[in-house]
Amino acid sequence: MSAIRVQGLTKCFVVKKKSAGFTSSLKSLFKPETMVKTAVHPLDFSVEQGETLAFLGPNGAGKSTTIKMLTGILHPSSGSAEVLGCKPWADRKRLAFHIGSVFGQKSQLWYHLPAADSFELMSRIYELNRMDFAKRQEDLVERFEIGPYMNIPVRKLSLGERMRCELAAALLHRPNIVFLDEPTIGLDVVVKHKIRQLILEMNREEGTTVFLTSHDSGDIEQLCKRAIVINHGQLILDQDVATMKRELLTHKSIRLQLLEDSEPLSMPGVETVEHTGQTMRLAVDTRRVSMEAVLARIVAACRIQDVTIEDPSMEEIITHIYARKAGVGVL
Ligand SMILES: Nc1ncnc2c1ncn2[C@@H]1O[C@H](COP(=O)(O)OP(=O)(O)OP(=O)(O)O)[C@@H](O)[C@H]1O
Missing domain, CATH: 3.30.70 (Alpha-Beta Plaits)
Structure with missing residues (x-):
């Protein structure tokens, strides 16, 4: 069964037009002119249960907008998406019980509380049985080696310690899919390696589907079997990472x-x-x-x-993809 199925998914935003010059700026203050900006063009793809997918693209390509639609935060402008059989924006609450997310730049743990308190609160939100929660927490604490940090306010943890707690928290309710947005950003090589190992372990042992966005080719190469590249909201490549590595990360x-x-x-x-x-x-x-x-x-x-x-930048990789489509070599 597909974990995610996306058909003709689009998202347009109505944005204010920026006017140059004092008079035009003043005019637009009272009578703003708007325009429609298409962040995601009709997008079609599916992800199988247990797959590890890298969802890539340069800044502003439409990755976060797509993830927000898949997690039910945003309504699409048109098209459809099914995540674990749910329509995300209509069944957001139900879906939340089956998906987890980690955003490298944002914390889902309460900043001033120890991680243990956040885990406790999340167990209530996810309506976990007390015994199951205790067992699961014990397992995650051991696996992620976060015992020493559980009772320290999150704001006092290093980025690496916090990310391990974040990941453990996202897995507390045994989600079928985890959306990981730049999970290793800012981490040193050793911690990156540890985080990648833990993600792979969860994928192997619990069959967790991984939907990852990252600018770090190490994340892509070591974590994912398949990569989708989008640019200006359009899918330009859907290929296995081994081939991508051979042809693009050269x-x-x-x-x-x-x-x-x-x-x-x-x-x-x-x-x-x-x-x-x-x-x-x-x-x-x-x-x-x-x-x-x-x-x-x-x-x-x-x-x-x-x-x-x-590694080559995302922009270089994209130039190469377009050049290859046009039959021109660039690297
Ligand atoms: N709420 C919004 N209103 C207007 N435009 C938006 C909104 N959210 C996103 N956009 C625009 O949609 C486009 C896609 O943005 P998005 O955040 O999805 O890109 P991204 O691929 O996640 O980029 P990054 O890697 O920088 O996070 C961008 O041009 C962005 O400015």
Whole structure:
């Protein structure tokens, strides 16, 4: 059975037109002119129960608007959506018992209360049986290793500690689907890894469907089997992540800050994009050379002060998708 089925889903907003100049601004204050902005064009896709889907797109592409329609927060302008057999905006309350959500930039835990109090309140909201709640909480606390933080006000926790509590809270009522919006944003590498492991574990063991938005290609590669890319509210790619990785996530960028001037690095599969004094930027074609080999070569050839490794930006990936559709190579 499909966990999510979307057909011709659209969302338009009526927005005020911005006028330039003092007179026009004054006029629009009394008689505002409006225009219709289409945030989501007719969108069609479905997600199977237990799937792990990355829902991607650049800023303003329409991801949050789509998630808001799928969780019942927004009514669509047209089209239909079924989430676990419910029409989200009509059955919002019923659906809330079966879905969970984590928004990396927003907390669903009460900020001034310890997480334990939020868990208690949520158990009442979700009408959990006392015994089930106690057992589930114990399991999640152990699994997410959040025992030491449960009785500290959430505002005093580090971002990583809070995110583990957030995720555990979202899973308290055993949701069939979790909507994760940038769940690892701002976290360090170790905590990111831990959070990803926990999400995968829940997907494997409880069959939880994962609907993820992220700008972090590590989240996409490690968590999801399938990716949908939208741009300007339109679906432009629906493909498995392994293929996407092979075809689109093929380049990494290495930025180096050196302690002393060095010769340009010459290596097959590595292009020096920028080299001024002690800064260097390299583009690595990971199909031709492994990052391990490139980093080993850099360490042998240069004295490094700092190194940053970046994945292609969402904008670069989108340019590539369009170019590929048009039959032009870009990378
Ligand atoms: N309530 C609203 N009123 C008017 N326009 C809106 C409203 N909500 C969203 N939009 C517009 O709809 C478009 C899609 O926004 P949305 O927040 O869905 O994008 P997004 O893909 O989630 O972006 P981001 O990655 O930056 O969060 C944007 O152009 C945005 O300005």
